[in-house]
Each structure stands twice: as C-alpha cells, then as structure tokens.
Amino acid sequence: MFKKILIANRGEIALRVICACKELGIRTVAIYSEADRNSLHVRFADEAICVGPPRASESYLNIPAVISAAEIANVDAIHPGYGLLSENANFAEVCETSHIKFIGPPPEITRMMGEKEKARQTMKKSGVPILPGSEGVINSVDEAVEWASSVGFPVIVKASAGGGGRGMRVIRNEEQLPDLFHAAQSEAAAAFGNGDLYMEKFIERPRHIEFQVLADSYGNLVSLGERECSIQRRHQKLLEESPSMQVTPQMRRSIGESLCSTLTRIGYVNAGTVEFLMDENGSLHFIEMNTRIQVEHPVTEMVTGIDLVKSQILVAVGERLDSVLPGEIEHRGHAIECRVNAEHPETFTPSAGKITAFHTPGGTGVRVDTAAYAEGVIPPYYDSLIAKVVAHGKDREEAMSRMARALDMFIVQGIHTTIPLHRQIMADPEFRAGNFDTKYMERFLERHKETKAEKRSA
Amino acid sequence: MNHKELKELIEFLVEKDIAEFELERGDVKVRVKRGNETVIVAPETRGAPVPVASSAVVMPTGITAVPTAMPTQAGAKERTEESGLHIVKSPIVGTFYESPSPGSPPFVRPGDEVEAGSVLCIVEAMKLMNEIESDVAGHLVKQLVTNGQPVEYGQPLFAIRPK
Numbered sequence: 001m002f003k004k005i006l007i008a009n010r011g012e013i014a015l016r017v018i019c020a021c022k023e024l025g026i027r028t029v030a031i032y033s034e035a036d037r038n039s040l041h042v043r044f045a046d047e048a049i050c051v052g053p054p055r056a057s058e059s060y061l062n063i064p065a066v067i068s069a070a071e072i073a074n075v076d077a078i079h080p081g082y083g084l085l086s087e088n089a090n091f092a093e094v095c096e097t098s099h100i101k102f103i104g105p106p107p108e109i110t111r112m113m114g115e116k117e118k119a120r121q122t123m124k125k126s127g128v129p130i131l132p133g134s135e136g137v138i139n140s141v142d143e144a145v146e147w148a149s150s151v152g153f154p155v156i157v158k159a160s161a162g163g164g165g166r167g168m169r170v171i172r173n174e175e176q177l178p179d180l181f182h183a184a185q186s187e188a189a190a191a192f193g194n195g196d197l198y199m200e201k202f203i204e205r206p207r208h209i210e211f212q213v214l215a216d217s218y219g220n221l222v223s224l225g226e227r228e229c230s231i232q233r234r235h236q237k238l239l240e241e242s243p244s245m246q247v248t249p250q251m252r253r254s255i256g257e258s259l260c261s262t263l264t265r266i267g268y269v270n271a272g273t274v275e276f277l278m279d280e281n282g283s284l285h286f287i288e289m290n291t292r293i294q295v296e297h298p299v300t301e302m303v304t305g306i307d308l309v310k311s312q313i314l315v316a317v318g319e320r321l322d323s324v325l326p327g328e329i330e331h332r333g334h335a336i337e338c339r340v341n342a343e344h345p346e347t348f349t350p351s352a353g354k355i356t357a358f359h360t361p362g363g364t365g366v367r368v369d370t371a372a373y374a375e376g377v378i379p380p381y382y383d384s385l386i387a388k389v390v391a392h393g394k395d396r397e398e399a400m401s402r403m404a405r406a407l408d409m410f411i412v413q414g415i416h417t418t419i420p421l422h423r424q425i426m427a428d429p430e431f432r433a434g435n436f437d438t439k440y441m442e443r444f445l446e447r448h449k450e451t452k453a454e455k456r457s458a
Numbered sequence: 459m460n461h462k463e464l465k466e467l468i469e470f471l472v473e474k475d476i477a478e479f480e481l482e483r484g485d486v487k488v489r490v491k492r493g494n495e496t497v498i499v500a501p502e503t504r505g506a507p508v509p510v511a512s513s514a515v516v517m518p519t520g521i522t523a524v525p526t527a528m529p530t531q532a533g534a535k536e537r538t539e540e541s542g543l544h545i546v547k548s549p550i551v552g553t554f555y556e557s558p559s560p561g562s563p564p565f566v567r568p569g570d571e572v573e574a575g576s577v578l579c580i581v582e583a584m585k586l587m588n589e590i591e592s593d594v595a596g597h598l599v600k601q602l603v604t605n606g607q608p609v610e611y612g613q614p615l616f617a618i619r620p621k
Binding site: 034049050051052053059064065067068069071072073098 | 611
C-alpha cells in the first residue's frame with residue numbers, strides 16, 4: 001500500500017481524495033496556492049505545501065512546483081483529481097520519470113483519448129457506435145462540404161485538440177459552412193494551439209449519457225453503469241442522475257460488454273467515463289472519453305455502493321479488479337446530484353466572498369461533498385463549484401423528494417448560490433416527468449423568464 | 459525512537475560536546491546542530507516537544523510544513539518584521555542549500571553585505587539547482603532556514619536590513 005499520496009488539486013475533490021486516503025491509512029500531502037491557505041483540504045491533510053500565488057497557472061497547474069512538492073514530501077503517488085492536471089499526459093509522464101505513481105491511466109492512453117478525433121476512430125474500429133462524421137481531420141472547406149453532404153445537415157465541426165465548447169460550430173446548411181468552418185478553425189487554433197477540425201452529425205435534441213468504467217492493470221475492466229447528464233447550461237453540467245430513464249437493462253449490458261472489450265484491448269487502466277449522445281431514436285453514439293474521476297462520481301457511488309476513489313487508489317497500488325470489487329455489481333435505487341455553484345441563481349454571475357452562515361442538509365439518503373464552511377472565503381480564482389448535494393432513494397420519486405427536502409434545508413449566506421435554481425428544477429413538471437434533453441435548461445430559463453414577466457405585469 | 463532514547467542521545471551529544479550530528483533510523487530522522495538558535499519542531503506524534511539541554515532539530519520523514527509545527531518561522535518573522543527588515547522569500551518549492559556544493563563555503567553568512575542580485579542560496583527543484591538572488595542591497599541579518607531543509611513557495615529564507 002502507498003505510504004503517502006500527494007493530492008494535486010483543491011476544493012471538494014481534494015477533500016474527497018483525503019477521505020479515501022484516511023480510510024486506507026495513507027498519509028496525505030496537500031498542495032495549495034496562497035489563496036487557499038485556509039482551505040479545508042489543507043486543514044485535513046497530514047502535510048501541506050504552498051506551491052504558488054493564487055493564479056492556477058502559477059500554482060496548481062505549475063508542473064515543476066507540484067512535482068517539487070511531491071519530491072520534498074517524499075510521496076509514493078499523486079492523485080490528480082478532476083480538471084487541472086488530471087488529463088495532462090505530460091504531467092503523467094513527468095510523474096513516471098520522477099518515480100511517482102500517477103493514479104490514472106498510462107500517459108499514452110490519456111494522450112490518445114485527449115485527441116478527440118483519434119479517440120473516435122479508435123472506438124469506431126472496435127465496433128463502438130460513433131456519430132456519422134468525417135474520417136479524421138478535415139483539411140478544407142470543400143472537404144467539409146463533401147462530408148456534410150454525405151452525413152446530412154445539420155452537422156457540427158469540433159476541435160480535435162480540445163473541448164469545452166471551443167472550436168465548435170453547428171452548421172445547418174451549405175451557405176453557412178465556409179464562414180463557420182473558418183471561425184471554428186481560428187478559435188481552435190487560439191484555444192488549443194491546433195486548428196484541426198473534424199465533423200460529426202449534429203443531433204438537435206440529444207441526451208447526454210455517460211458510462212463509468214474501472215479497470216485494473218491486468219487487463220480486467222468492468223462497467224459500473226450510466227449517468228444521465230442532460231441538464232446542462234453552456235456545456236456545463238448542473239445536475240446528474242443514475243440510472244437513466246432511457247437506458248434499458250439490455251442496452252446497459254450490451255454497451256458494458258462493448259466498452260469492456262474495446263477498452264481492455266487498448267490497455268485502459270483505472271477509472272474513466274465514456275460519454276455518449278443519445279439521438280431522438282434512442283441510439284447511443286460515442287463522443288469522447290474522460291480519463292479521470294469525474295465531478296459526478298458520487299451518483300454512481302450511491303447506486304452501486306462502491307467507493308470509486310478508494311478503488312482508484314487500490315488499482316494504482318496493483319490490486320486486481322476482483323479484489324477491489326468483489327462480487328456482483330448491483331444497482332440499487334436512484335440517485336440525483338445537484339451541483340451548487342457560487343453564482344447568482346438567475347444571472348449566473350460568479351459570487352466570490354465570505355460565507356457567513358453554512359448549514360448542510362443530512363438525514364437519510366443525503367450526502368453533501370463540499371470544502372466550504374462558515375466564515376470560509378470562496379476565492380475568485382477558481383471554478384465556482386462549492387458543494388455537491390447527492391440524494392438517493394428507492395426510486396426516482398423518492399430521490400427527487402429527498403433532494404427537494406435537502407435543498408430546502410441547505411443554508412448558505414454571504415454569497416449567492418444556485419440552490420434556488422435547483423429547487424425550481426426539482427419542482428419542474430418537465431424534469432419530474434423525465435422530459436428533457438441537453439436543451440432543457442434553455443427552455444426552462446425561457447419559461448421562467450416568461451413566468452416572471454407575467455407576474456410583474458399581473 | 460522514543461522520548462527517553464532521544465533525551466539520552468541529546469544528553470550524550472552535549473556531554474561529548476558534539477556540534478553536529480545526524481541519524482536516520484526507521485522512519486525517524488534526527489539532526490542536532492548546537493548553536494545559537496533554540497529550535498524545537500514537534501515530531502509526527504504531535505506530543506510535547508522533547509526538553510533539550512541545547513538546541514536540537516528533530517525532523518520526521520517528509521517535511522512538517524503544517525503551520526503549527528513551524529514555531530521558528532513564525533517567531534523569526536515576527537521579530538524581524540517588527541524591526542523593518544526585508545524578508546527574502548523562496549519563489550519556488552524545493553530544497554534549500556546554503557552553498558554551491560556540499561562541503562564548499564556558504565554563499566553568504568549573517569553579517570555580510572549583499573547587493574541586489576547577489577546569489578544568496580540555491581533551491582533545488584526536480585534536480586535543477588536554482589540560484590536565488592537578493593532583491594535588495596543591504597546587511598544580511600539572519601538566515602531563517604537550515605541547510606537541506608525543504609521549503610515551500612513564499613517561505614522566508616533570509617532577513618536583510620536594506621541600505
């Protein structure tokens with residue numbers, strides 16, 4: 001077993017990893033920027049090292065500083081969390097060279113999955129369904145027109161080297177194509193240093209469904225089921241749940257088998273999430289794979305009873321899958337997670353500052369993952385996620401009623417949060433009925449603007 | 459190594475008038491340097507600091523960078539800040555070395571005059587030796603860390619009375 005792990009992250013996920021390490025008897029080393037000096041992850045780690053000034057690029061993303069901290073603290077392994085350096089293949093390689101175990105897949109796998117177009121082709125060759133699209137990078141407007149005609153409008157062009165909505169354009173007809181194509185290229189080149197684009201069929205009303213996998217280093221892999229993540233705003237997930245009402249047991253089984261054979265063949269190790277879009281006909285299409293633990297992992301933990309972060313550590317130490325996950329994988333009940341952000345619930349402007357009152361909900365079937373606390377300060381330098389409220393029930397109805405109750409009893413004063421927004425979503429008939437796709441939030445916010453306007457004029 | 463053994467060891471060193479001593483056993487590392495500073499760093503068990511006849515630095519494996527375990531840093535900083543001294547802080551994470559190579563004389567000693575840009579020390583990070591330069595000219599009053607000590611970003615290294 002590892003004696004010491006350095007957590008190359010901050011906030012709630014750093015605390016999450018510390019929890020897993022404490023339970024495994026592993027000493028923890030936290031790194032922090034000057035802005036995070038009074039953070040909970042610093043408080044609860046056994047050792048803490050300041051690695052730089054507030055800006056992430058000079059601290060948490062500063063590879064020499066992070067590795068140097070790992071060396072002086074003499075750690076055995078680094079857990080990268082999510083975001084930050086978690087999918088940085090160079091960082092994983094530097095860890096290897098420094099004889100520090102990187103808790104995640106091998107660098108080549110991270111690199112391959114990071115090149116979106118390569119990942120698509122790899123999955124396609126193994127028989128995993130992907131959206132119809134270009135075979136590789138598109139080199140000219142003419143090629144783009146050809147592909148679009150064969151695939152059928154609407155299409156979307158995407159950056160091969162990155163994501164997060166940048167270097168992406170939806171193209172609905174041939175007239176729009178040249179301008180949008182060039183715009184996407186420049187944006188991609190500016191954001192990722194690489195203007196390569198590929199093309200995919202665009203689904204107007206997709207659902208975002210992802211599958212959690214875990215693999216050991218001996219070629220064994222298992223799928224732990226899916227999460228439904230269609231409730232998004234500007235490509236950022238707000239709410240996730242499991243199981244998806246759209247996935248039948250047969251689909252779950254067949255996707256699971258398909259992922260198992262594909263990912264073991266390419267040599268995947270540790271935790272990962274495979275993202276799909278479901279079209280209006282209910283067919284799943286691979287879009288990308290995230291080679292790390294995800295924000296919404298608690299949803300899967302609640303329905304399967306598996307501790308995913310502990311499992312990551314055990315796999316990294318060299319344990320076999322059947323000892324990390326003994327017995328059958330069972331899915332029990334339904335779980336929902338709401339991401340609480342430090343943002344105004346209507347305008348979404350970030351709300352950094354000091355929290356003056358903080359009371360988290362508890363009780364049956366409710367879990368809160370957070371690194372916020374009363375009198376704590378939310379700094380302006382990092383993302384706005386301050387807490388994840390996860391509710392589990394015997395079915396979706398109970399999970400929703402537990403979530404509504406939990407949100408009612410979650411007090412945060414001193415900053416704005418999106419708790420009121422989540423309460424509205426929990427009460428929304430469309431959400432409750434399961435009628436949603438990735439455009440849901442747009443429609444929801446429109447409806448609420450209209451209701452407010454009506455109320456004002458009444 | 460327990461309290462009793464540690465106490466006996468230190469008494470032995472004092473008796474034999476040994477100035478510097480280093481021992482590594484299991485997961486305890488003891489380094490004793492007898493000099494002007496009385497520095498006591500609480501060991502990993504967070505027990506009461508070991509009473510010593512003279513100065514001793516007990517270093518658990520890894521660094522004790524948790525704020526409660528760094529009384530010297532806080533103490534030195536308070537005293538020096540009060541007297542208007544300029545503190546040179548480490549710009550990187552790494553290991554502090556006071557000389558260019560093992561065995562060679564230190565770059566600077568308390569009492570030296572330094573210029574802006576004078577090399578004060580090395581902080582080694584990832585096998586690279588980074589020379590740390592003074593940002594002011596003045597009189598070097600105090601060295602705040604010991605040779606071979608791990609340092610974090612922003613850690614106070616030297617106190618200088620500016621000209």
